[in-house]
Amino acid sequence: MKWNALSQEPCSVARSVAVIGDRWTLMLLRDCFLGVRRFEDFERRLGISRSIVAERLKRLVEAGVLRREAYQDRPVRHEYRLTDKGLALHPVIMAVVHWGDQYYAGEAGPPLLHRHKACGCDFTPVMTCSECAAPIAARDVEVRPG
Amino acid sequence: MKWNALSQEPCSVARSVAVIGDRWTLMLLRDCFLGVRRFEDFERRLGISRSIVAERLKRLVEAGVLRREAYQDRPVRHEYRLTDKGLALHPVIMAVVHWGDQYYAGEAGPPLLHRHKACGCDFTPVMTCSECAAPIAARDVEVRPG
DNA sequence: GAAGGTTGGTATTGAATCCGAACCCAGTCA
DNA sequence: TGACTGGGTTCGGATTCAATACCAACCTTC
Numbered sequence: 001m002k003w004n005a006l007s008q009e010p011c012s013v014a015r016s017v018a019v020i021g022d023r024w025t026l027m028l029l030r031d032c033f034l035g036v037r038r039f040e041d042f043e044r045r046l047g048i049s050r051s052i053v054a055e056r057l058k059r060l061v062e063a064g065v066l067r068r069e070a071y072q073d074r075p076v077r078h079e080y081r082l083t084d085k086g087l088a089l090h091p092v093i094m095a096v097v098h099w100g101d102q103y104y105a106g107e108a109g110p111p112l113l114h115r116h117k118a119c120g121c122d123f124t125p126v127m128t129c130s131e132c133a134a135p136i137a138a139r140d141v142e143v144r145p146g
Numbered sequence: 147m148k149w150n151a152l153s154q155e156p157c158s159v160a161r162s163v164a165v166i167g168d169r170w171t172l173m174l175l176r177d178c179f180l181g182v183r184r185f186e187d188f189e190r191r192l193g194i195s196r197s198i199v200a201e202r203l204k205r206l207v208e209a210g211v212l213r214r215e216a217y218q219d220r221p222v223r224h225e226y227r228l229t230d231k232g233l234a235l236h237p238v239i240m241a242v243v244h245w246g247d248q249y250y251a252g253e254a255g256p257p258l259l260h261r262h263k264a265c266g267c268d269f270t271p272v273m274t275c276s277e278c279a280a281p282i283a284a285r286d287v288e289v290r291p292g
Numbered sequence: 293g294a295a296g297g298t299t300g301g302t303a304t305t306g307a308a309t310c311c312g313a314a315c316c317c318a319g320t321c322a
Numbered sequence: 323t324g325a326c327t328g329g330g331t332t333c334g335g336a337t338t339c340a341a342t343a344c345c346a347a348c349c350t351t352c
Contacts (some may be wrong), residue, residue, distance in 0.1 A: 006173075010257045012246025013176040013239065020242075021169055023310095024264040027152075029158040034289060049312045054330055064249075065347055077150040077328065082284075088245055091273040093159065095237040096166075100158025103210075103231055111156045114290040119278035127237040128274050131267035138228075138236035143180060146321040185300050195340040200301060223299065255326040 020089065024088060025056050026096065032086065033093055037079035042127065065089065066075045094125040165209045166235065170194060171202050172242070178212065178232065179239055183225040211235065240271040 007018035020026060024046065043053045048127055057080055060066040065086040071079045082089075094114070101110040101124070116123045130137050153164035157200045166172060170192065177191055189199045203226055206212040211232040217225045228235075240260070247256040247270070273283050 007250075011176070012250060012257060013172060014246075015250040016242045016246035017169065017172050021167075021172055023163065023167055026159060026163050026167055030157070031192055033284060043329095049310095050330065051313095051332085052311065055310095062337090071195060075328075085249055087284045088248060090287075091241040091271070092160040092238065092245055094273060094282075094287075095241045096162045097158045099234055099238055100160075100162035100232060104153075104158060105276045110292045111158060111212035112289050115288040115290065116275045116277065116280070116282060117286050117288055118280060119275060121275070123277045123282075123284065124179060124236040125237070125273045125274050126279075127271045128279075129262045129265060129267070129269040130272050131262065131269045132265035133272075133274075133279070134262070134264060136240075136262060136269075136271065138233045139262050141236075141240075142261040143258050144261065145255075146256045186298090189300095195342090197303090221299075221346095262295070276342070282326095 018090070019065065022056065025051055025060065026093070028053070028056055028060065029065070029086070029089060030093055030097075032080070032082050033090065035079060037071075039078075039080075041125075043079075060086070062100075091125070095127070098125050164203075165211065166238070168202065170198055171206065172239070174199075174202055174206065175211070175232070175235060176239055176243075178226070178228050179236065183211075183227055185224075185226075188226075206232075237271070239274070244271050 006014045006021075009015065020029065025097065029045055031042060034044055036045060037115075039057070042057070043050055044051060046053065051053055057066065057068075061068050061080070063085075066080045067083050068078045068080055070076050097112070097114075105111075113122045115121065122141075126135050152160045155161065160223050166175065173192055174188060177188060182188055182191060185199065185203070185273075188203070189196055192199065203212065203214075207214050207226070209231075210229055212226045213229050214224045214226055243258070243260075251257075259268045260270075261267065272281050
């Protein structure tokens with residue numbers, strides 16, 4: 001199978017991975033959720049070449065995950081912001097962060113803490129059932145074709 | 147920055163992505179959660195070349211996400227199973243699946259349904275706060291160094 | 293006991309892709 | 323005028339992909 005054929009597969013993982021499954025794309029999205037918006041800042045934070053940043057940002061814009069909008073004229077300058085579709089990736093990023101915190105934090109603890117504004121506590125994300133609100137583990141789930 | 151330098155970064159996303167951020171790795175993990183365990187089945191389901199399957203499986207075993215164990219002798223045959231560390235990736239996969247379901251399902255609806263055994267309902271994953279159990283969106287979170 | 297099949301891989305190799313360095317460009321500042 | 327800044331594009335070499343072929347145990351069948 002070819003990489004770009006993934007988006008044609010009848011599988012939501014495949015279709016999502018075709019958009020966000022790239023090495024640097026998830027790193028870009030992480031920075032988006034941390035408030036980074038400008039081309040130069042993406043480049044500086046990631047330490048990768050400009051062509052990669054440009055190409056990935058363009059793909060994310062085409063996919064509707066980011067939107068590119070001017071924040072000044074004369075000279076015109078653009079920034080990249082998450083769309084609703086991009087914001088919907090928040091659980092993905094949080095799940096990845098949490099897994100990394102669990103298994104790669106080292107003795108210094110997790111590099112970043114997340115505070116829930118509503119309750120004021122530092123939290124970890126918990127995946128729950130939309131129907132009964134109970135936390136869900138892999139063994140609690142039965143999969144069947146839809 | 148080089149790709150393999152990612153695992154040295156003080157960022158849980160970077161460290162996780164260094165392990166699972168590959169094109170095919172997430173697809174392999176998806177199949178693991180669907181119960182696929184044998185080399186040939188991975189190969190057939192993904193439709194990719196054997197060398198890629200072999201290389202990715204080996205990396206996942208080295209990373210402690212899968213373990214390789216014999217299911218028969220004479221001739222000895224192995225299968226790949228999720229470790230606890232691998233099972234801990236379930237929220238990541240579910241989050242990716244849910245995002246794909248939301249934005250790429252098409253009119254036929256999501257390709258797979260997930261039933262919560264405990265309550266018997268088809269569900270979608272909801273990310274909640276570990277402290278107050280409320281659902282969490284991107285805007286509810288404040289990030290600070292840990 | 294030779295032929296062929298099954299499972300689970302390695303080796304090789306041309307093609308596609310990635311990536312970094314360098315270059316480009318429009319506008320502004322000194 | 324000349325330099326600088328933000329935001330890219332181009333290009334060639336290094337890496338990675340994926341297809342094909344091959345290997346290695348073991349079993350089955352004739």
